[in-house]
Amino acid sequence: MTDLTPITALGAAKPAEVSHGSLTLTERPDIGLASLALRKGVTCPEGLPAAGEATDRVFWIGPGQWMIEGPGQADSDFAAQVKGDFPGCSVTEQTDGFSVVEVHSHDGAAAIEALLAKLVNIDPVALAPGCAHRTALHHMTVFVIRRADDQIAIIGMRGYAGALWHAVDLAARRLES
Amino acid sequence: MSRLSGGLIDRDTPLNFHFNGRSYQGYAGDTLASALIANGVRLVGRSFKYHRPRGIFTAGSEEPNALVTLREGARAEPNTRATMTELFDGLVARSQNHIGSLEHDLLAVNDLLSPFLAAGFYYKTFMWPRAFWEKLYEPAIRRAAGLGALSMEPDPDAYDKGFLHCDLLVIGGGAAGLAAALTAGRAGARVILADEDSRFGGRLLAESDTLNGAPAVDWVAAVCAELDQMPNVRLMSRTTVFGAYDHGIYGAVERVADHLPTPGACVRQTLWRITARRTVLAAGATERHIPFADNDRPGIMLAGAMRAYANRWAVSPVPAGDKVAIFTNGDDGHRTALDLIAKGVRVSHVIDTRTDAPRFGDYDLLSGATVTGSRGRKGLRAIRVAQDGRETWHIVGALAVAGGWNPNVHLASHHRGRPVWDESALAFLPHNPPMGMVPAGACVGKGGTAEALADGMRAACAALAELDFSAKPISLPEAQNASAAQAPYWHVPGTRRAWVDFQNDVTVKDIALAHKENMRSVEHLKRWTTLGMATDQGKTSNVSALAVMAEITGATIPETGTTIFRPPYTGVALSVLGGGDTGEHFRPKRLTPTHGWAKAQGAEFVEVGPWMRAQYFSRDGETHWRQSVDREVLAVRRDVGLCDVTTLGKIDVQGTDAGEFLNRVYANMMGTLKVGMVRYGLMLREDGHLFDDGTCARLAEDHYVVTSTTANAGAVYRNMEFARQCLWPDLDVQLISTTDAWAQIAVAGPKSRALLQRIVDGFDLSNEAFPFMACAELTICKGLRARLFRISFSGELAYEVAVPARYGQALMARLMEAGADLGVTPYGTEALGVLRTEKGHAAGAELNGQTTAQMLGLGRMVSAKKDSIGAIMSRREGLAQDRRRLVGLKSCTPEVQIPAGAHLFTKGATQSLKTDQGWVTSACYSPHVGGYIALGFVENGDRRMGEILTAANPLEGQSFEVEVTSAHFVDPEGGRLRD
Amino acid sequence: MKFSGFKVMQQALTGHRGWAPLWRNPEPKPAYDVVIIGGGGHGLATAYYLASNFGITNVAVLEKGWLGSGNIGRNTTIIRSNYLLPGNQPFYEFSMKLWESQEQDLNFNSMVSQRSIINLFHTDGQRDAYRRRGNAMHLSGAGGEMLSQEALREKLPFLNFDNARFPIKGGLIQSRAGTARHDGVAWGYARAADQRGVDLIQNCEVTGFRIEGGQVTGVETTRGVIGAGKVGVAVAGSSSRVMEIAGMRLPIESHVLQAFVSEGLKPTIPGVITFGAGHFYVSQSDKGGLVFGGDIDGYNSYAQRGNLPVVEDVLEGGMALMPMIGRARLLRAWGGVMDMSMDGSPIIDRTHIDGLYLNGGWCYGGFKATPASGYAFAHLLATDTPHETATAFRLDRFARGYVIDEKGVGAQPNLH
């Protein structure tokens, strides 16, 4: 493996983590990402989530397009692996295109939904566990994935990592007060 | 103090406050208005135009008179309604719009001059001498006008915004609203109940009605408690829904901390965007008055407001012993008499315009009587009553006026649905409300407690039925409907001024004058007299004014016109509409992968769209940015330089038809590009003008990487998706942006190959193996996946190397380390700009959306062999015959700068837009040339090499001589980048 | 009746009994030499200049609502001549000169106030573009100056200089620019036209054109057929709707632009200020309200109302630029329908139908153009040749490739 040392999207050696009240924010640089797009005439592989939905490793990003997640595989050639799993599809390496912030609530859905109400204009009903949407957040574009009742992932463009962290952190802090 | 018994104030929590420097005491639950009345303060402000003494007129957000500047210093908040300000300990307020003290306002002279200041007078004078308008008249008018003053300091508080979604939004928490919310809440619908007041109940808090034989507040408390328990219901007090927007979206402001001395850790206010599937508008009604001579004195108040002060806040409008009179055109005024009497306030008379006025209690009733005048400049002392042709003065300390109620149809008309006049209700009722909105209760004329409760429930059931909720009727409390019988009576005729719009000083006379001058349509009346344009937006005046105009024209009210309302319902702080993202967080910052490294190197940063880019890296001893930039430029020309170019847009294009697709979006051929090669490409807009340029690399038969300029990255991607989805959906192409995924570093200069050789993993960089415009996927630094492009923006031998973004910073450091002996130097956007200008490469200033390929001398790149976006329109006469061409410009005096933006003229020619020969687009000092150079567009520029032109900058009083040269100041043959 | 300070006093002392209607309410005649469709600023100004410059007084202005009910009644009142392109700049400078003598010409105080406009810039690229523009202004006699950041700190100390996402680098000022009382402009032209014999006919909507052999002979209205030698259409916002009746498709889309006014405040902002890093421009009215606006909503609309996101966008800009306005309150917001043309510039031209003329495509810049637009349109109607400052505003410029695209965004109206 290379002798260069990577840094996180927030510019540090170690991922950031902070807690405000019942919410904990964690940066997840370990997640490998690759986008998958169907080619004309290729039949859709089994088990890929439908529009607006996510499975534990895949979320829908557009018609005939998905993002594949590989926790812990950021340092592998994840795109190559995905290409192998989905022959005949267009695969693009995305691991470094994004910055993943996971938010976990220690007292259930309420805190998560209160946070979402301050960040994105999506009806909580459409962000039930298993849902994933791309939307606007403080003038940025993000994917919001409801991993579970008490957990969401907010995935923003890497260059905006600092601004995204600021926005989520501030909202969480204000919920505390 | 004139406190009465009872009320909803907490006598155990006294609060101190200051008004105009004097300290007073009130209680928790008071508003500033109720506390001032309780302290016997009657004079609270001055009117806008005549500076008439004014007192508190209402008990709600419709208040036209009692506007104060609340708080001090940077938190000073002008034009704040005392009637909506919750009292807190230490509150400080000042009256506004007077010179000298409130009691002795020097501008009160305007009142004496009022004959000269009639409606529209200013359109007729102040015209001579012309110069005097800006110098004399206008400044004087501006000083006198306006209400409160801003502190001119930045707002120190924090603000927030958020998004809520519900099945049913209930606007207004009075009888109708509570019934609606309870009905919907029990049906399991997601409900939001919003009310501008600090507590729910609406008029139920202000009236003496009982529900189920108990005080109404008991029922209100029980309902709120139940709603509060429901997980599907959100109660939002202190929240004003100010606007109805498309598709069930409402704007609302929650005053989170305005009732506290300071917000502390939390935000002051939150802007909520509420998306509601259905809405019940239960906004209630606003009482109107009856204009009569001198009806604007402190102490004259709306009857419903006086009732509210007595019942909710336990304050009497007069000191104990003094008398209060009531002037009404209906039964409603009599309720005020009864409630005041019940509270022990002395009522002198109820003056009822109706000859057959009923009597509801033991008080002095004057039927068929009107109030025709008043005395008491700074506080009402007496009123004149006319009955059967006889006029009598009566000593009173306060007068309640009841002219009927105007439904609050505002939000129902925000989509321009005009309310309609209802003769029986003597009011405008909502008509064509926004889709999904069901008005209910007093705002549809059902103001009686029992009917409001029932109507609220009905509205909720109706709204929810459309959403397939089976809302069941709830058991409503036993309630009464106080009689609302009234006879139309709009104003008391007279020769003295009778105010219709208190704040803007519009009187019945002004309306008559507007009529005389043919300003008769409602909009003309409004604009000519400024009626209804004050901070209260005519809540207490518009309908009365219409009625007066109707009377003058002899038309009916509906014939005369209707009132239409626009957002916001009441004033909204500009801060909260800004949503809190301000200062450096106005827009998010986008950082490059090497940002931290550049910062550590002491780079200066510059905003490039959303990006922050290193502008230059100053070294010790460099005192001027030019020194740093010149050094960086020379380093690139002599040795090798490094620049983070990650910001260029990168679009991954795959699919079997990728080549054909790119042929159609690029003006030049891309399908023929060999795998492993890069080509410079031009994109046009469909109108034939230049859109963007960049490189296109072919990594495989079915895989390209398109780069766009930093500025157009988003638009290029959008247009390519448009072409893919809308124009040629049958092509097999897939697009995705990968701009952030790859850290891309330009390695430029004669020694770039030598440097790169030291980090690639045994990759042959020789000219033969990896020629100009080649590209490859490879590994570097012992196994790191990378992409290498041999492209040059500087005109030197150059490469761009891309690695996964998280390694960008380490790669930059490694290149610096590995190239130390080669004189490797980081360079920023300034040097980048100089390098490309020396080479004559176009950038933003040349690709400004107004230029063409021909103007850049690239006309031949627009392929005639194929169709592509913009190709056909680029051949239109006006574009084809455009002879302006991009040229280089050399300052005839090398050390003198040519300013970009200067216009170019034939030497000696007169300078005008007609003789204009072009303009300077980009300019810089060229250490290579050893003087100032520039690029510019010049008429027939390609045929004027060597000509001396005048670069004129009259804006800054400059003029220079410049020589027209080739745009390629460096290596015109392009040998360097090919070795 | 002549307006003057003396008249005001005399009337004040005699109980205002002597005031006359500002204009008559005439019944439409069977025919006129010229019929102007649209009783807004441009239509009324056209009628006035037809009468005053060319002695053509047998003119009717047909207004479907009340005089001045279009965009002249709802705008941010800014007047300026700070354009870049040769097709535009001389025209707007001509308009500025007409503003400077308007009150005396019309004997009506439309409160033309040359309080200056300052366009702020935040990058070197913007500075260079403003320099090019400022020089074009000088070359057309409009004047203008570059202001350094220091000069701005002096002039506008309340701007956010030190905590800004996009720091202010400087500004381009045109001191002759400023504001005018929008309703007053409409009323001034209306009264002056009426005094010269022009019939101003309100509540009269045009429903059709009478066209015989490619020549317009009159218009059908809700108040009957009215014959006309020539018909001038000045209905910006609704140009497409009206010209569609004549069978024409235009290079125009209708969009909604919102404008805003705050509650009255003591003097706060000296002139007109525009933000260069967001959508926000502001001035203060004589009455004390901050009058401001931003970008159009961005979708085709005839609804005369906008939506919340633009309100937020405008105030984000306002707060970023001048955070001291934060505790003032928004009083009123409204939306007007704009003729957004394909290059962001207007059209004053003949049509393929003889006797039918079009004045439109003003985007959101129509108010400042009111005097010159009326003047140039009157010139075209009277002489059949374009006024010298309006020669570029041709309908065929799109097809021929001579667009006047100040912003350089091409044929996408919502970006202009």
Next chain:
Amino acid sequence: MLIPHPLLGLRDAQEFTYLGDASLMSRPAPEAGEAAFCDYVFLRDNPAGVHRELWFHEQGDRSWLVVTRDTVTHEILGAELASDYARSSS
């Protein structure tokens, strides 16, 4: 406004970028010539009423939609994927 995305349901219009008249999808064939392109690029029906128009879900799934909307009331009558619309109308 809310755009009824055919795949995602009601979405905040702020997530979208507006282009304009859906006729922009009917790009003339190159042989149609300059005049046809001028009409295509510059002329619009601009109706006061029902309008078919293009919205790009830029801050969403990146699909182009053809939305049918009343320009007077802003009522939205329908929306479909532009790629489907293009195929069905070609």
